[in-house]
Amino acid sequence: MTTFEQVPVFQCEFEDDRTGLSKETIKRALADNLFYIQGKVPATATPNDYYMALAYTVRDRMLQRWFKTTEVYTKKGVKVVSYLSAEFLLGPHLSNNLINLGIYDLVRQVVEESGLDFVQLREIEEEPGLGNGGLGRLAACYMDSLSTLEIPAIGYGIRYEFGIFDQEIRDGWQVEITDKWLHLGNPWEIPRLEETIEVKFGGRTEAYYDEKCRYRVRWIPDKVVKGVPYDTPISGYNVNTVNTLRLWKAEAPESFEFQAFNVGDYYGAVNRKVVSENITKVLYPNDELMKGKELRLEQQYFFVSCSLQDMIRLHLQKGESLETFHQSFAVQLNDTHPSIGVAELMRLLVDEYEIEWDQAWQITQNTFGYTNHTLLPEALEKWTLSLFKNLLPRHLQIIYEINQRFLGQVRAKYPNDSDRLARLSLIDESGEKYVRMANLASVGSHAINGVAALHTELLKRDVLGDFHELWPEKFSNKTNGVTPRRWIVVSNPLLANLITRKIGADWISHLEDLKQLEAFIEDAEFRREWRQTKQDIKGYLATYIKENHGIEVNPESLFDVQVKRLHEYKRQHLNVLHIITLYKRIKDNPNIEITPRTFIFGGKAAPGYFMAKLIIKLINSVGDVVNNDPDVRDRLKVVFLPDYNVRFGQRVYPAADLSEQISTAGKEASGTGNMKFAMNGALTIGTLDGANIEIREEVGEENFFLFGLTTEQVYELKSKGYNPWDYYHNNPQLKQVIDLISSGFFSHGDTNLFRPLVDSLLYHDPYMLFADYQSYIDAQDQVNQAYRDQEHWTRMSILNAARMGKFSSDRAILEYCQEIWNAVPVKIELEEYIQGRA
Numbered sequence: 001m002t003t004f005e006q007v008p009v010f011q012c013e014f015e016d017d018r019t020g021l022s023k024e025t026i027k028r029a030l031a032d033n034l035f036y037i038q039g040k041v042p043a044t045a046t047p048n049d050y051y052m053a054l055a056y057t058v059r060d061r062m063l064q065r066w067f068k069t070t071e072v073y074t075k076k077g078v079k080v081v082s083y084l085s086a087e088f089l090l091g092p093h094l095s096n097n098l099i100n101l102g103i104y105d106l107v108r109q110v111v112e113e114s115g116l117d118f119v120q121l122r123e124i125e126e127e128p129g130l131g132n133g134g135l136g137r138l139a140a141c142y143m144d145s146l147s148t149l150e151i152p153a154i155g156y157g158i159r160y161e162f163g164i165f166d167q168e169i170r171d172g173w174q175v176e177i178t179d180k181w182l183h184l185g186n187p188w189e190i191p192r193l194e195e196t197i198e199v200k201f202g203g204r205t206e207a208y209y210d211e212k213c214r215y216r217v218r219w220i221p222d223k224v225v226k227g228v229p230y231d232t233p234i235s236g237y238n239v240n241t242v243n244t245l246r247l248w249k250a251e252a253p254e255s256f257e258f259q260a261f262n263v264g265d266y267y268g269a270v271n272r273k274v275v276s277e278n279i280t281k282v283l284y285p286n287d288e289l290m291k292g293k294e295l296r297l298e299q300q301y302f303f304v305s306c307s308l309q310d311m312i313r314l315h316l317q318k319g320e321s322l323e324t325f326h327q328s329f330a331v332q333l334n335d336t337h338p339s340i341g342v343a344e345l346m347r348l349l350v351d352e353y354e355i356e357w358d359q360a361w362q363i364t365q366n367t368f369g370y371t372n373h374t375l376l377p378e379a380l381e382k383w384t385l386s387l388f389k390n391l392l393p394r395h396l397q398i399i400y401e402i403n404q405r406f407l408g409q410v411r412a413k414y415p416n417d418s419d420r421l422a423r424l425s426l427i428d429e430s431g432e433k434y435v436r437m438a439n440l441a442s443v444g445s446h447a448i449n450g451v452a453a454l455h456t457e458l459l460k461r462d463v464l465g466d467f468h469e470l471w472p473e474k475f476s477n478k479t480n481g482v483t484p485r486r487w488i489v490v491s492n493p494l495l496a497n498l499i500t501r502k503i504g505a506d507w508i509s510h511l512e513d514l515k516q517l518e519a520f521i522e523d524a525e526f527r528r529e530w531r532q533t534k535q536d537i538k539g540y541l542a543t544y545i546k547e548n549h550g551i552e553v554n555p556e557s558l559f560d561v562q563v564k565r566l567h568e569y570k571r572q573h574l575n576v577l578h579i580i581t582l583y584k585r586i587k588d589n590p591n592i593e594i595t596p597r598t599f600i601f602g603g604k605a606a607p608g609y610f611m612a613k614l615i616i617k618l619i620n621s622v623g624d625v626v627n628n629d630p631d632v633r634d635r636l637k638v639v640f641l642p643d644y645n646v647r648f649g650q651r652v653y654p655a656a657d658l659s660e661q662i663s664t665a666g667k668e669a670s671g672t673g674n675m676k677f678a679m680n681g682a683l684t685i686g687t688l689d690g691a692n693i694e695i696r697e698e699v700g701e702e703n704f705f706l707f708g709l710t711t712e713q714v715y716e717l718k719s720k721g722y723n724p725w726d727y728y729h730n731n732p733q734l735k736q737v738i739d740l741i742s743s744g745f746f747s748h749g750d751t752n753l754f755r756p757l758v759d760s761l762l763y764h765d766p767y768m769l770f771a772d773y774q775s776y777i778d779a780q781d782q783v784n785q786a787y788r789d790q791e792h793w794t795r796m797s798i799l800n801a802a803r804m805g806k807f808s809s810d811r812a813i814l815e816y817c818q819e820i821w822n823a824v825p826v827k828i829e830l831e832e833y834i835q836g837r838a
């Protein structure tokens, strides 16, 4: 049980079951919610009923704050940040809200005194997996920080009925299962049916002259879909602010069905309903891969149109005119997924609210900011003109108009530079014609940012190089951050307690305070406690692995962890080459002294990404051999833990000794797992990529295991002709490892199974594993040496955690507020009887 020091936020003079915080009141509220909401008595209640009753009890305690917060934001003069994201990877709500409200220990005690198993109830919650990975999780961390910093904010996204698939491993292969996260109900959301919005699709446009003889265009759609908002409260830590995450669900409007019934087309009517509701059915499980599917563009336009119409409604409700829209809302585009918003805001302003083009364009540019998250060419969004025109005919016209005016400016600045014009154009005309969403987002925003220093530099130089030349002032870097509430306090209460005992609890909302831990580095007792804490948590993970996956791991061994989406650029297979290298050393010399290691992997592969799935199979196949070879004598263990998600992240980051951040330099825009590991005292083995560079700068190069080519060296080697074959031939160790895979040693003699992977490495190796192999192995050997000196390792571990202040999402959000959004905190005051003595 956690002994984490709570910060008492409120104490009631007047209590009722909905707000009271005395033990008795909470106990009564649990029983009440079980009876009146779940309709159960203890004799018939299932664990899920109790979980639901508990969740409602916690939600009730946020409602006054939530209501108050929303009310304040409708006041004139309050600028609201609107974070538009196709993904919010929230993870379980219960513990997070308990921590943020400062009532974790209290509620846990009450639950246990009521004879219930708190941990069992907590684990029942289905996590909302409404995202693929880093990008969606970043949005969730940012929502937490916005509330904690008391910034008026609203997150807008999609209420997918099925989030990221559940992963099972069968015979070493990934199998995808639909994620039915809503099947037992979702106590954290409230549908706001009366705030439903209509969204149009398809059809055609028609030009006309209005009563003042002005040329206008109207859009005659062939489909209308209703967007129903579902609101989830997002609490801040130790403050009254509770912001809203508003997710849209698609529903078919009644009127369309009646029309069809009248002509007797019953099937057609019902079918149309199904098709409309498909829009928010399922999250596309591809990260970093753009697939030009019509439904994906429908999803994007659907949620963006709902959100912008919602904002306009709120703005007009304040009694403001649309000329000042950008003073009410700062809208951030989380990658290009919501970038159709640029054309949609123009359409709303020009077509529906009859604002002149130039003014509408000013409002639009002043409203939007655009965050780019990837440089990978295969991830850049583009839509064929035909697909675009079918779905959004009016938007295509608007994009043409924006483009014509924009290219006019470019031509004036760079006469006779048709190549530049072709690169900057919103339309790619090099082959089949496409709309380029990154260009649309860049032209339509006043600010463009990357997510780590290196990434922003590369963005300015390559992907958006021409835009940077044109408007250098628009560009800035905002290095990612993660919330220490979820990633330390919720997930690692033992470490949080230890830290708080030493330096007080302020670090939870001022992560730079962790620096104060450095003062205790010479304190042997503190180091012992630090080491013991890590050991205890590793013990819990070992038990979990044994109980859930039947694999025995040694909690004293070095826990070497790589958890992230499967992708060739992230190079999980480089990690495997290291494992095989160690295995080979043992086979060649069974008595060799080696540092015992447990290799832990987790991550999902996009269902259509064959190579990523083959890498999962390889990890499991190597694990089968290594784990069962008596020569290894349990000194190496390889476990692939299925269904990596936020909840499992919370279990694994605290238990790691070594964090694998081994992407090819220049490929990982930032990474955020790297930050979560280091905050929890893991050391990093990593390349000079993404935020690794800044982590290394902060923690000190002596506390970081660096290897591999730099981005420059990668480019150089590529341009002079990279030949992986040479590395294979010139490095006997590497050759042995590759030959062992090819020989069928890990595939029951099947020499074909891993051939696509091996051939890809030998003949192409686009992510340059072979070029980095030796340097990686050398760095891993240094890790082994370092781990043997536990005193020294502990010092490095403490320094890593102590120097992670920069990577709090609070710091990142402050920078966005000051440099992009021009947003300031607004204190939420509560009535005395709820506020208590806070």
Ligand code: 73E
Binding pocket: 132, 134, 135, 138, 286, 287, 288, 289, 335, 373, 374, 379, 451, 480, 668, 669, 670, 671, 672, 690
């Ligand atoms: O480096 C990460 C970064 O830390 C990057 O790969 C990831 O975003 C994280 C947060 O900034 C990312 N995901 C996507 N693009 N970049 C993406 C692309 C398409 C669909 C879903 C996600």
